[in-house]
Amino acid sequence: MTAVDPETRIPDPIDLDRGEEARLRAAAGLAPPSAAAGSEYAGFELVGVPDRPLQTEREREMYTLEEGEMLLNMGPQHPSTHGVLRLVVKIRGEMVTDLDPVFGYLHRGIEKLCENATYTTVLTYVDPMDYLASMHNEHAPAIAFEKLFGIQAPRRAEYIRALVVELNRVFSHGLMIGFLALDMGGLTPILYSFINRDDVVELLAAISGQRMLFNFFRVGGVNWDVNDEFLSRLGTWHGTVMKSIGDNEKLITENEIFKGRTRGMGILSGKQAIAYGVTGPNLRASGVPFDVRKAHPYSIYDELEFDVITQQSGDVYARYLQRIDEIKQSLHLIDQIMDKMPHGPVQAQVPGIIRPKPGRAYGAVESPRGLYSVYAISDGGPTPYRFRMRDPSFISLQVMPMLMPGHLIADTMAIMASLDPVMGGVDK
């Protein structure tokens, strides 16, 4: 063996990382790395604790451990946290006593990006927020900007908008069913869900040209009219969708293990849901019949007939059933839209760069996760002065620390999946 000269030796990258961490911490005035080598369980009890001084009463309560308690850090890299959600769970044995959801790992500053974009290009930036409901993401700003600019989309465009958002709702709810089963260890429903989703995505790709971030809405209309491929695919899909969703449902709905794990689990009462601002299927599963499409009709929803479905129990199982029932309502709506769709143009006359008069506008839609809304302020320039989005999954996740204590680690994932968060929307 030849001796390695310490001067020319290539340093161990892990050592380099540690040195860098210590240097950055010293520069920021933070304590040195806590995993002090030497003690037998060094660093074990500090996993998950924030490396800054605790700020609020709630944080101090959360991160103070009693005898027999342990912090468990789940995420942002964890097999089932739906993207980059991080949960710091305080456990006693397997029992969860407290929980702290930590957001922000997917923050892309979309609101700021939108404030630097012209009104017409804002609609391309909001797509990747709630990436399972891209159509709804575009719908709310389109409504807000039309109000701001004082134009009206043509009737046919409104019908096409309603059609694509209902299609989007079908696949989003279908995926939630699969992810809920996956987080309980059922391997197959998610595959069936994705097969169903693929049918809808192909359908939407036929009309918009893209499979995930559709970029289909325009201020004052939609990008394309319905075409032959879309219509023929829609007919085929409509004939088989209930069967394929039924096949998937057969694996779950009456399964004794599934029922045993979801009934009475994570009960959210209607009062609590309203107090926290939870909307959408999660609110309706708690027995509150609030649906933006009925309560504050936008687009053409006041001309269509549909029911606001509610469940009574407010547990995980109710939230699951709520999704299945809403898929049926969406298919009912699609029938009516196809029946009533008028002829005409699909895009109003809009200048290339819109300069609305100074003012404010609010547009809200019922996305698959709840009330998704946009508040835009114009100062008369070509870009929004302020562009604020309310994302429903962000609000839904706030109830997690309330639902979780008293349940087991296994149930954290079930309850989280039943709230159906999409981290792209939570972190914006």
Add this chain to the structure above:
Amino acid sequence: MDFSLLLGLGRFVLATTLLLLLTIPTAFVVIQLELKVIALMQLRLGPNRVGPRGLFQSTIHGFKVLAKEDTVPDQADRATFTLAPWMVYMAAAMSMLVIPFAPGFVAADFNIGVVYFFAILGLSVVGLLVAGWSSYNKYSLLGGLRSAAQMVSYEIPLTLSVVGVVLLTGSLSFSQIIAHQLAHGWNVWWQLLGFPIFFIASTAEINRAPFDLVEADSEIVAGPFTEYSGMRFGFFFFAEYVALFIMSAILVTLFFGGYLAPWPFPAQLGGFIGILYGLLWFFAKTYFFIFVAIWMRTTLPRIRVDQLMGVAWKVLLPLSLINLFLTAIAVVAFKL
């Protein structure tokens, strides 16, 4: 010099080596079967690239783990961390010793084969607990404790349901149990309660779905295996599939006549042909139950940890005691 002792020892060493070598292809076949069956049930194609019709996919997985970096966490207990995969793997491999594959085709025909089998297989829980404890990871710790709770609890109904078979056949030797079934028909007809208890408890004992809490990936990442990589992880992985094979083999031996054909064994079939005929039926039945286990994995969601304990102590244990009681009465009353 006692040559019979030497001969016996040589036979034992040869048989053990052969069985250890057999575990590798067995694991490959079972993994390949699982990949393909799950794929077909989920309307996918499954592996179809490596080798003819994708047949070598699991083999290539096996060689892949050899090539991967073998890491040990900084603060792990290195000695026990290294030892744990061996404990789990050897527990699975050594319990293969008493399985009768065909007439006369058994590595060691102990007169206490049943006791040996469950004693050795029960050792794997020690390996899992050690792996969970030494990894210096909270997920591993939770998984290790779960495995201890689960496997120790389910060993009780598992063993009690086998006691019914032992009472019925009057022997602890697997070849005697098969000989009894040749004379009186398969044990499953006499153990209509014992068989489902054994089936459920054995599924839980080898951590298969819906009882795969030890490595529940949506909850505790990979349980005790979280920090393992390379061939150490490979040993855990192989041990799991070897255990699946062994449990199916023992289920077949105890309740479905082992290597016996469903109809009376042709008397003239002796020697080599008889062994082949026995192997055919043994593997056919064993792989049927492996298929059932894979089928359950694709269909059922995972059970929760408190429900798991409830099933063991409130349902299976009383039922297995009832089964034992009824079998004992029947043996005495009808002089079976």
